[in-house]
Structure formats: C-alpha cells, structure tokens
Amino acid sequence: MRARRLRVSTLALVLALLYSPFALNAQEQKPWPIRAVIISTFEVGNDIGDIPGEYQFWVEREHLTEVVDFPGGAVLPPGQHALRTNKEHTVLGMLSGTTLVNATASTMALGLDPRFDLTHTYFLINGIAGVNPDVASIGSAAWANYVVGDVVRMIDPREAPKAWPYGLFPTGAIEPNPKTTDAPTWHRSNLYTLNPKLVAWAFAQTKDLKLMDDDKVAAFRATFTGFPNAQKPPFVLLGDTFASDYYWHGAIMNKFAEDWVRLWTNGKGTFAMTEMEDSGFMGAMERLNALHRVDINRVLVLRTGSNYSMQRPGHEPVESLTAPYIGSKVSLEAAYLCGSTVLHKILADWPNTYAHIPGE
Numbered sequence: 001m002r003a004r005r006l007r008v009s010t011l012a013l014v015l016a017l018l019y020s021p022f023a024l025n026a027q028e029q030k031p032w033p034i035r036a037v038i039i040s041t042f043e044v045g046n047d048i049g050d051i052p053g054e055y056q057f058w059v060e061r062e063h064l065t066e067v068v069d070f071p072g073g074a075v076l077p078p079g080q081h082a083l084r085t086n087k088e089h090t091v092l093g094m095l096s097g098t099t100l101v102n103a104t105a106s107t108m109a110l111g112l113d114p115r116f117d118l119t120h121t122y123f124l125i126n127g128i129a130g131v132n133p134d135v136a137s138i139g140s141a142a143w144a145n146y147v148v149g150d151v152v153r154m155i156d157p158r159e160a161p162k163a164w165p166y167g168l169f170p171t172g173a174i175e176p177n178p179k180t181t182d183a184p185t186w187h188r189s190n191l192y193t194l195n196p197k198l199v200a201w202a203f204a205q206t207k208d209l210k211l212m213d214d215d216k217v218a219a220f221r222a223t224f225t226g227f228p229n230a231q232k233p234p235f236v237l238l239g240d241t242f243a244s245d246y247y248w249h250g251a252i253m254n255k256f257a258e259d260w261v262r263l264w265t266n267g268k269g270t271f272a273m274t275e276m277e278d279s280g281f282m283g284a285m286e287r288l289n290a291l292h293r294v295d296i297n298r299v300l301v302l303r304t305g306s307n308y309s310m311q312r313p314g315h316e317p318v319e320s321l322t323a324p325y326i327g328s329k330v331s332l333e334a335a336y337l338c339g340s341t342v343l344h345k346i347l348a349d350w351p352n353t354y355a356h357i358p359g360e
Helices: 002-019 056-061 100-111 196-206 215-222 251-264 278-290 317-321 328-348 350-355
Strands: 036-040 066-068 083-085 091-095 122-131 141-143 146-148 152-154 168-170 191-193 236-238 240-243 271-275 299-308
Touching: 036 328, 056 328, 091 100, 100 278, 122 278, 122 328, 141 196, 141 328, 146 251, 146 278, 168 251, 191 278, 196 236, 196 299, 196 328, 240 251, 240 278, 251 271, 271 299, 278 299, 299 328, 328 350
Parallel strands: 036 091, 036 122, 122 299, 141 236, 146 240, 240 271
Antiparallel strands: 066 083, 083 091, 122 271, 141 299, 146 191, 152 168
C-alpha cells in the first residue's frame, strides 16, 4: 500500500511539472520589476539601423537590445511587433501601433502581461504630432497636463446652421461650445488628467534644453506671419493634446480643437498638439490602474511638433496636409532629448523614485 501511494505521489508530481507553466523554471516565471516603459506609436522600417521613426532612437540609444515576444501587441507586417528591453530588464520599449484602437489594445495587453511587474513603473508616452501654430513651433516639445478625446457629434458643415463655426459639438449638447460639459452624456470619456506635480517636475528638468533646429525648418517657420509662437525656434512648453482618429487639418479644425480642449478642461488646458493615440493610452491606463496593475500617477505624455496643424497664411490646407513632414528629424530628436532627460533622472535616483513620485 505504501509503495502504491508513493507511485501515485510521484505521478502527480510529474504531471504537475509537465502541465503547470508556473512549475517550469520558477525563476523565469517571476515577473520582471520594470522601472520605466517607453511607448512609441510607429517605426518607419526596422527598429535599428535605418530611417528612424518614433521608436528607433530609444532602441539604439537606450540599448534596448533584447527582443521580447509580444503576442498581444500591434499587428504589423509581418506580424506582432515585439517588445524591447535592456539587458537588466528594467526598461521596456513598446511600439503600440497608430490610432486609438491600437493604442488602447496594446496598452491593455502590456498591462495585463504576467511577465512584468508594472506597479511602480513610470510610463513615458512619447511621439510626434501636429503642433498648433498659435501655441508653439515645429520641433517644440510639450508636456501635457491634459489629454482630450474626440467623442463628438457631427453635422457636415455645409448642412449646419450658418451661425455655427463648425459642425462638431459634444454628445448630449445641441450646438457647438456649450457653456458647460455637465449636460452631455459620456462627458467623462473626453478628459484625462495627468499627475500635475509629476508633469511640472518633468517640465522643470527640460525647459532650458536647447532643441535641434535646421535651416529648412527655420525658413518654413518664418512663413507663418501673424503667428509669433510658430515663428520661434523650437522650445519646451506645457501644452495639452487632442486625440482623434480623424487625421484633420486646417484653420477651422484648429479653432475647433482649441475650443474643444478649453471646453473639456474648463478653461485650464491649452491645445498644443494633435495626435491619434493619447486618449486610447489613457483610457487603458485608467482601467489598469483600477486593476492595481499600474499607477496612473506615474504616466507622462510628451509630444513634439513635426508639422503644423493648419495651413500657413495664403495657402490652402490640402497643400500642407499632403506634404511630407518638414520637421520629422527635429521633432524626433526633441522627443528623445526631452524624454531621455527625464527618464535618466528617474532611473538615477531609483530607490527614491520607486517609493516617491518626483515633484510630490
């Protein structure tokens, strides 16, 4: 009887070893305690060694040399885009894919991945964007206090009342620019507020940096007569982002974005950058925070201007909408310079920044 019990116990142990993923190499199953995640939205070609997109400078300059399979990541030819990490497994890079749906899905997949402990991780959402010429210039870098989404009602402006400035207005409202957002249904879905103390700290670390400029960008800036901020050399500012799956452009839509950000932030925010992902990132972060998978107070959004969000004076919007980004190089360099400055300060003081968020 004793021998039979021993055989049964041995068989149970063998089955457990064969079929339990947690029993196979327990050391490998322990989640990596990630200190920082860098999130970019696109790459032009390869992650290294060719024309850079948003991701490449981070991979090359932060030595994210190890490739980590990411089945839940963005589906890009020829398949899912892998994660990248440094050899210490403390910094992780993710390419989310562009548009709101990819930003949301990729972030949820990462946040729920059991291979990573993200509970004390700092997230740097980092990419290029269209810059509002009323606020800043191509190559400038904006740290966001607010991310505003695009849940909106729309009438074709050719059919809208003649007094309306455009045909877009909040869900639940009856016209553009209502006095308050209390009435519209789903009003919360359009506003995401970042940790103001961390944002102020990040801005303070970078506000005096000298950002890259070049002669072609400077000459193009000069054509924005009547827009003094658009004519300045690149600089670092506090400015908010408007996320939309519409790749919009032009003076009328730029006015809408200014009004929209002002409306949802109760006049506290300033529309600086337009992009296609940030409300998706923040929506996922809110849910992951509620699941105690991440700390949403450790999220930063940094956008840099690769092009203006409207046409220059005397030109048609379709001209600049379809033109190549004249500021691609300077905006990518600004994104890395400002973002890495903050990243390195966080990592250099890790025992303190692990326990206490800078600026608080």
